[in-house]
Amino acid sequence: MEAYQYECASADIEELARVISDLFPDQTRFVEQPTDESGTPVLTVQWVAMRFGATARRITMSIVVAPPVLARYRAMPARARARSFAVLRAFVEASLGSLEEQYANGEAVPREVTVELGDEFA
Numbered sequence: 001m002e003a004y005q006y007e008c009a010s011a012d013i014e015e016l017a018r019v020i021s022d023l024f025p026d027q028t029r030f031v032e033q034p035t036d037e038s039g040t041p042v043l044t045v046q047w048v049a050m051r052f053g054a055t056a057r058r059i060t061m062s063i064v065v066a067p068p069v070l071a072r073y074r075a076m077p078a079r080a081r082a083r084s085f086a087v088l089r090a091f092v093e094a095s096l097g098s099l100e101e102q103y104a105n106g107e108a109v110p111r112e113v114t115v116e117l118g119d120e121f122a
Contacts, residue, residue, distance in 0.1 A: 008032035012074055013041055016063070019085045020092045025050070040067040052099065052109045059109070061095065063088070065117045073122035087121050 003026040008014035010032060017030035028047040035042045043063040048056045065073065073084055095115050103109050 005029040010041060013043055016043055016088060020089055023092055023096060038067045040065065040070055052103045057109065057111060059111055061113045061115060063115045065121060069118055069122050076122065084122050088117065091115050091117060
């Protein structure tokens, strides 16, 4: 059984999932979901977090890329995407760090988190 589950209809969205997969525990699901009327897909990351208390918690992170930014990203040649990958990783790492900080401060850790990527992404 593969450590991660990828349920992405678009190859480029799955590529983004694979760029950040090592930041999450085994058995994490990466699911591409269409959003609102814009039709821009959202990458949702679903995992069970063991380090935020005595019991495991299911957490969902939604990674939303603004429609014009996603269009620019998709128009880039594959060799030019490294910067976008680095920005994605930095935003996801910061979001995970924020969850850990909230837990360390005794605050409730949310079960749903959204990471929004704009012009810095592409």
